[in-house]
Amino acid sequence: MLFNSYEYLIYFLPLTLAGFFVLGRARASFAVGALVAASLFFYGWWNPRYLPLILGSIGFNFGVGVLLRRAHAAAGGATRARALLAFGVGANLALLAVFKYADFAVGNAAALAGLPLALPHIVLPLGISFFTFTQIAYLVDVHRGRAREPSLLNYALFVSFFPHLLAGPIIHHSEMMPQFASRSNKRPQPSNVAAGLFLLAIGLVKKVCIADPLAAVVAAGFDHPESLSALAAWLAVLAYTLEIYFDFSGYTDMALGAARMFNIRLPLNFDSPYHSTGIREFWRRWHMTLSRFLREYLYVPLGGNRGGRLRTARNVLVTFLLGGLWHGAAWTFVVWGALHGAGLIVERAWERTGVRLPRSLAWALTFLFVMIAWVFFRASSLAAAGAMLGAMLGRNGGAQPWREALVHVLAPDAQTSLAASAAALTVGLVVVALKRNSNALAEDFLPTWSRGAAVAVALVWSVLQLGKVTPFLYFNF
């Protein structure tokens, strides 16, 4: 089930919220059980065939966690605990490898060996990257003595809690369980429901009114880079730069908003990343919980910045290469990760010179770098990314009048409204430039009537935008 769907907004969220608080009055465990059931229903809505997968994953990791704790408690159990941890993490990575990377691995092996190997074509279960990473972090935390969960029901809620289940944020056991355990959180708190609704409305507007109109523009541009002039290509990449931010941060706002209604605070995931004046800062503001995961569970165990510049550079590069691959099983994601890793290494080297760039220049360079790297993230192949970069460099001719380029990119077909695309691009740029983002607005949220009117209009307008009437697209006569 998607956050930006009728079934979620009109039926699932209100009913789940009501059920949670009604049952919470009777008994806390009833509320937790209902929330787990609702979360599994949410997960199974797309394809119930994958419910056993997530249930198995939850049961397995809970069991390994229990065994880990026992091993630590037993005298001389450290070696056994390390073996258990390796087994648990390995099994999670194997699950991810089978479902997410099998085609990629077989395809590359076939290309290398020159053999016609058949691809397994395994359908990627929703959210597998997120619930696998969440549970790897849990096992490592149990091993480090930072987490302890004796209740399977609570653990199931920690993993499956629907606001974070499909696209994060990637959460820590230690930051969530006290909230799930709190009895007062089982009672409705209007201030939290109101702030959550406010955040949900912001996220919905971001997704429906900015990201979605830009998606058609971006698809048309990236599908046919050979037809783009330099200006048109830059516009398409700028549109994608905004689309991916508003799509992902909008989704995260809706996740944080929904969780807040249940009196749960999920960790922040975005903090105005396009304000960054460096790559390191960008990664502290973009997909922050993934950065945290990679730092704590990959970069630091690899040695972090201990052991000299070369080792640090190696660790950075490995972390970003794997981080890139986590986003998708394709070389484009690996190159995207490598670019960011290399960018960070260069940035560290620059810092050592002691020369500081003017803030505006640092911002412009960072934004430009991030934009260019997005080309690899969005392109369907390395060749397509090359074609888009070529178009940006003017390979297809750069002398297209700007009005023509605007129309070419922003209204690529009869279904795409120039006004809607241009408005989404303009509003997107303005919002990105604003000082206060949705987190800041929600943090000091006050239930004023002006905000109430804005939220009501935003919700009604966004809901009405969900149902598009798309006629037959091609008329032969």
Next chain:
Amino acid sequence: MVPPASYGPSAEHASARWLVAVLASVVAALVAAAVFVVWVDPFQQYHLASRFAPRFYFLHHRYINPGLARNQSYDTVVSGSSIMENTRNDAVAKACGGSAVNLSMPAMSASEQRLMLETAFAYRRVKRVIAVLDFNEFAGGVDERQDVAGPLPRYLYDRDPFNDLPYLLSWDVLLKSWRIVVGDTSERFTSDPNAAWYWGNVVRFGRTQVLRGLDLGHLNARYKQPPRTLQGMRASFDHNLLPLLRDHPEAEFDLVWPPYSILVWVDFAQRDQLDVTFAFKRYVAEVAATLPNVRITDLQAERAITHDLDRYDDIYHFDPAVNEWIVDAACRRRDRVDAGNVAAFERELRDQIAAVRTPLGLQAVVDGRTVP
């Protein structure tokens, strides 16, 4: 991170008031929008247009047809792709008796045809179905749909009122409703319920039109029709149409092979699709022979029509008079195919194709002369 405890009772009270006001406003606005849409009902999902003249929006078949299937009065259904859109309901009634509805849609797939007919059977006592079969509808997988068809509003084809929200709460539908109320006619539509999808009066028919931009040596360069396999076509037929034929013995099914122009068959020959096509026709004839409620009418060797390019808009689409002739043939039981004569029908058509595939034959069709 436990939620801040700084909110006092008065703050919670203010938040509660705020929430009630906001949610009440949102619910009121959405309910008002839904009620307005139901009242106007631009796609006639809940009632036929009566307060305002009906609007059959250009290329919105997949939205409006399920409404017609639910709410119109009929006992005969015409089902086909764009080639059947020019069929008038009264022409069907005249030829076949009873009352008819045309539920055709452009680029229809077999799975869409099944869904459309299932909807009709779910809401009306259908006595006869004139199903005009298009080979392309059986291309691809059993649930295949053409990309150009756009998303299928599946929620309009079932009885579940709770999943109608994309219709009831849609800005696009709301805007259409408003335009109907204020009499805004800026969108393209027809208003004749007797000929909802009729386009025969807005295009030109004739050989010049048919041959425009056509490479006679590579006809599919323009149409880009997908290749078909016998296995795939049979699977699609078995999955989509056969259950309908079997599950509704109370209804008569007239399966019709439509009279494409002879150039379609030349295209099939150029793409090595002839044998697949004929084998599929034989298969359908075999299946139909086992079902007493199913008959096949084969009009594809009707030389007087198929060789006369002046009757076409392109190599597939014929003029509206041919639509009436098709319905008449189906209901008056002409050109019936059965297991005994299917080979003869095939032989006749193969001979015609062979004659046209010669340089002289093709030129004769192009020039409008008799094929030697």
